[in-house]
Structures are given as structure tokens and as C-alpha cells.
Amino acid sequence: MSTLHRPRLIRRATAMQRQLGTPDSRPDPGCTSAHVRGLALCLLVLLPLGLAGPATEGQSFTGSVTFPSRPAVVATPAIPRPAYLQTVRDPVFGTPFTRVTDPGGRLGKDMACDEEMCRHRYSSTQAWNADQSLLVITNGCSGMCFLDGRTYRPLFHRPMGEECKWHPTRAEEMVCVYDDRVTLWWPRTDEHQVVYRPDDYSDLSFGPYKGNVSADGRRLVLRARDATGMLVAFAYDLEERRKFPDIPVAALPGENGYCGISATGRFVMCFQTLPTGRETVHVFKVDGQLIQVWPEHHRPGHGDMAIDEDGRDVYIGISKADPDKWHVIKRRLEDGAVTVLTPPGYASHASVRNIRRPGWVFLSYEGSYDKVKEASGWAPFYREIVALRIDGSGELRRIVHTHNDVSDYYSEIHASPSPDGSQVIWSSNWGEPGGPVADYVARIDWPDAKP
Template sequence: MRLPALSAALLLVCVAALLGLRTAGGHGSNDATGFVAPVAMDLPNYLRPAADPAFGTSIIRITKPGALGNGVVCGPKYCSHRYSSAQAWNADQTLLLLDNGCNGMCFLDGHTYEALFWRKRGGECEWHPRSAELMICVQDRAVSTWAPRTNHEDVLFTSPDYHDLQFGPSKGNPSRDGSRIAVRAVRKDGADVVFAFDLNQRSKFPDIDLSQVPGTASSCTISPLGTHILCFQNLLDGTEQRAIFTVDGTLSQRWTDHHRPGHGDLTIDADGSEVYVGISKSNPDKFQVIKRRLSDGKATSLTAYGQAEHASARAIAKGDWVFLSYGGDPDEVSANPGWAPYAREVIALRIDGSGAVRRIVQTRNPPSDYWSETHASPSPDGSQVIWSSNWGVPGGPVYEFVSRLDWSEYKNPKEVVSNDQP
């Protein structure tokens, strides 16, 4: 059993923090307004928590190349969660899924990170946000729910009128209550369509023909409230646009400016509006983190120009916070005081415009390839964050880490305020 050792190690982390380590990520605030130079740290041992010397936050390495136990095997190059906007933990955080570079869908204990079991299956599956034992899966001609522990599957929809069903692909999520998803499909007449599907009623909404908007749809997802479908459209000139439909098929918004935003996630703003939060690649807010309202396209900038790479709103219990993975060169960031002062860090940013920031961890992750990108993604309650790093060795093994967060001192959003807003 590793649990006693894990608890003891976590106690040492807390003691170290009390002895003087800065604790913006774990408990309080260090200089949230300025650049913090990289602090050297040895690679943590597998399943042995350590403290980030920059911020005092716990760091637990949860993978290593080779066998992890119970048939779970990590590849030599990388072994990680799927993506920043995909939920890695199930609803009650008892299970944690790794499905990049593992020998199938690999399930770990959601708190101790011990390897539990693995499954082989096709298609795309995402955790049900309320039913902890279930995943929602889309494959070939079927939509189903699937229980990984028991391997039981319940088919909710199948039809000879559609084939090549996809959950997104890659960037699909269910609605907040788990009742609806967006399904990409090829209709029997050859049309590329998307439709909303109600899992509770086991019924589909009308087809939305994607040829009505320019470009090729790369992915579609339902909105958090299940009222809209957001599709990503790639044009021949390299422009990446957005199309927003109501679930009955009405085209309500087209965002024709390139990637404004992208690499992001959907959440619900304080006023109840559904927003897409991500990184803009167009003026007037190029390379700023912005939120954009689905109802009318209004964009609000949340940070200064910076090196943010991915945004995740998977901490649905902390819906007013987005978790950001920053890359960049620390030397370049430090030389530009007008930029957002984060390089190779994971932070949490409050999206209400206050500039409240939690600096979580330095990733020590120089750029290499896609699989080594940090892709930080929080647990449903925001108490854990999973992220990837090559730990200073470009081209070397990419490990998976978890940092744990204490939100007890963050009841007031004004406690940690950054000046990096535009």
C-alpha cells in the first residue's frame, strides 16, 4: 500500500510550505503581479509528492515509462490524459483516465494514482459529469453509456441513416448536467451533419447541415447549458472560424476572425451567459486570453499579451475560474514587463475581469512536440490539476503530474489580484 507514504509525503509538503516556501498555488499568494524566475528542481520520484520550490504547491508524478501495475503500461515517450478541455477525472474523482501513450484506456485511483485497470475499446468516450460510474461514448453508428469498471454498455441511439458518428471529434463535451451531447455524423445521402442528442430522452434533434457555413468542420461540441452547438471551421486560407447554432439548427453566430479564441473551453459566466474562453490569434486582442459570449459574440479580454497555450474550464464547480497552461521562454517573458508574467506555468484565472490569479506550478517544460505540451486540466471540483512535462529534456520522456489545491483561502476574489490585464 502506498497510501500511508503518500499521506506522509503530503504532510512534509505542508511543513515545507510553513517553513517559508511561497504558497500561491497551494494556499496563499506570492507576487501574483510579476514574473517569477524558473527555480530548478529534480524530477520527483514516481508517486512521491514533492513541493514546487517556486510556489510551494504539491507535485506528484503519476506516470513512468513501463508497467504501472494491474496490466497498465505506459509507453516510453509519453503517457498522459487526453487534452486540456477533456475531463480526466470522473464525477466523484475516484477514477482518473490516461489514454495517450498508454496500452488502452488506463484507469488510476483518482486520489492515490495507483493503477487500477485498463480497457480496450474504440470510438470516443468522455466522463458523464454527474454519474461517476459512466462515460458517454460515440462510435461508428452508436451513442451509448459505458461503465468502465464493469465494462457494461447501454446503447442509447443507433440508426441506419447515419454512419461515422463522432463525439466532437476530440473536443466534444457533454452539457453540464450530462443530458445532451453534439454528434457529428455522415448522413446516408453523404451530407456532413451535426445534431444534438438527448441522452435522457434517447432522442435526437434536427440535423444541421455543416455545408451551410464556409470551410470544413474540424469539431463540434454542445454548450454547457445544452442550448447551442459550437463548431470549429477550417478555411482553405488557414483561417479558423467559429459557427454557433441553436440545437434546433438555427445559425445564431459566425465568428469570422481567425482563432478568436481557440485552444479553449466552454463555461458559464457569472451572469449566466455561456462563454468560450481561450487564446485569441487576431486583433484587437491577439495572444490575449479572452472570453466570448455565445449569444452575441461579445469578446472581453482577460489578460495582457502573453504565452498562454491552452485553457480549461473542466473545474465545473469553479466555473468562474479557467486553468491556463503557459509556455514561452522565461528569458523573453522577463524582458517584456508589459506581457502577462507567466512562462512555463499553470495558473488559474478568474474570468470575471477582476484579474484574480492563482499561480499553481512551474512546469519546467521547454517546447518539444505536441505530446509534451502541458495541457493542464482540473478535476471537477478544482482541487486537483493534471498536467504534462518533459521536465527540462526536449524529446525526452513526457511524464504526467498532479498538483493539489486548497481553495479555503480564496473565498474573496480580491485576495489575489494581478495587474496583467490589458
């Protein structure tokens, strides 16, 4: 199985790296990181007539960000890699965690893992279903391996290769996008219901790769080619069976990476890469009206969309542009206002799949002890998962050390929490560059959690 599917996995990894990117190398601690990516280029000038919209930005809180708890750099104690389904505790934070996959081994009667990896999809992809009874493993599993969402015991396998994501409110359903249709899928019974099959669009995709459904489960964004072969994107309402107007993606500057729906379902974000390598963002209303262009490079990226405490749509991720380069920032979709959430650091991905515990973001930190311990003023985290308040207060929870050593895309952490934030899954090669990548799940106790 491993040999047969390795070329497919390599091709997919290459495509995903092109779309998603990998963490850029940070400057040495104490060095000045000048932003040298041609800011003179004005995207609004390049936009086709009639598409140009405001690119205003509200107040940017770019001062020093501090954590009230004053966390310190902590050396990660070396511990043996846990055996498959073995639960151990993080020796520093005390958090219990379990290895839930076994690269190169069998997961029950009808499931086997690739020798190189057996892991979840991505940080911004929901790994658990709505009631957390199921956990899905996709990379290295020859389709989809479904585990018990609490014991992690293997349950069943489905040879699905399409873009399928959990419905955020209906536990038994996934939303799947094929080249020519959108379906609702019940994995336990393997039943499909077609909800949209257009005659005048082809090459439909769920993003691709980073698409999600809005928090209420009603809307998604489809990228497709229209009857003339032009690349477009449009929102679609699964409940009303209603298509929204086309967004002419092919007319935007650069190459499209993906388009996605906001958490409220009111906005569409399209991520573009210019020939210079700069990654920019265009924000539209679902009716196709352009309201924002974020021309700075990756400000932010590698993130996720959420609803803020005031009910507004935000995107939270890692900035790679001044004045907040290497900080985790929150950016409001409607006006581009930026709030800096952390000092600069080695955060690589942000996830807010904890949709039933709003107000927190789960951050994956890469880096090394030697780099971070000398970085005065930087976030004191490396190879660690941290939960952070998104209100700018700096309140945080240190969850678990990841014991990974990044050598390629699939060895990145990509921490993704469960809907209620009581569990978080991540990937690790356990400090062995090029070694097998398995998944691990940490359990989190929240003081206000209901029994």
C-alpha cells in the same frame, strides 16, 4: 507494446494536430503584431442562402488588463524530475505535486506505458470522474488506464479505442461514441448500454476529439454523415433519447475541425478552417438556427466552454486576432460579446473542467524566462499553470511550474483541473525536448473549500 502502438499514436497525433493545432509563435517582446490574415473575406457572403445569421458583437473590453496581485516574472528553479508516484513541492509556490505515470514502465499488473509518453488526453477533456475517485490516462496506455483519483495508484485497464468521456454528474459512467452508436459505459464492470443507434447516419464522432457533454450530462453533439454522405452535426439528448435537427456542416465555408455542445446544452459551436488557414466559428441554437459567425482568426481558440456568472454560455480561450491578439478572452455565445481577461502572453490552452468550482479558468502558459522577462506589459508567466477569475477582475492563483519544453503536440502542458478544482493534471517532458512525457498532478487548497 511501445513499438506496436507507435504508428497508431503518430497517426493520431497528426490528426489531432490538424484538428487542434499547436501554439503559434508569439512575436518578440516589444514588437508590433499586425494582423495580416485577409480580413476582407466576409464569411456571411460565403454562407449558403438561408443559413446566414447575425454576427453582432457586444462591447469588447480591449484596454489594458491588470492583475491586482501585481505578479512578477519568476525564474523557475531547476529540480530533478520526481520519481514515479513521488510527491514534491514547487520550490516557488509551495504547491505539492506528484508524478502519476511512468513512460516505459509498468502501471500495476495489467498496465504498461509507452516509452515516449503516458499522459491524459487534452485540456478540455475531463480527466477525473464526477466524484474524483477515478483518473483516466489515455495517450500511450494502449486504451485507457484507470488510476485512483486521489492516490494515483493503478486500478485497472480497458482496451478502449473509442471516444469516451466522463459523465459530468454520474461518477461510474462514461459516454462513448462509436461509428454507428452512442453508449453509456461503466468502466469498472465493463458494461455498455446503447442509447442511440441510427439507421440513416454513419461515421459518428464525439466532436471529433474535443467533444464534451453539457454540464448537466444531458446533451452532446454528434458529427456524422447522413444518408447521402454529407457531413452534418446535431445535438442529442441522452435523457429524452431525442435527436435535434441536422446542421449542414458540409455547407459551411472551409473544413470542419469539430462541433461541440455548450455548457448549458442550448448551443452548438462548429469550428471551421478556411483555405487561407483562418480558423472561424459558427454558433447555432440546438434547433439548427445560426445565430453567430466569428470571422476573425482563432478569436478565441484552444479553449473550453463554461457558464458565466450570469448564467450565459461563454467560450474562453486564446485570441490570435486583433484587437486582442495573444490575450486570453471570454466570448459570449449568444451575441459574440468579448471580455479580455489577461494581457497578451504565452498562454496556450484554457480549461474550465472545474465544473463544480465555476468562475475560474485554468491556463497553461508556455514560453521561456528570457522571452517573458523582457516583455513589458505582457502576462509574466511561462511554463506555469495559473487559475484565473473569469469575471474580468484579474484575480488569479499561480499553481505550479510545469518544467516542460515543447517539442511536439504531446509535450504541451494541456492542464486540466478536477471537477472541484482541487487538483490539476498536466504533461511535461521535464525540460528534455523529445524526451519521455509523463503526467503530473498538483493539489490546490482553496480557502472556501468544504472539508
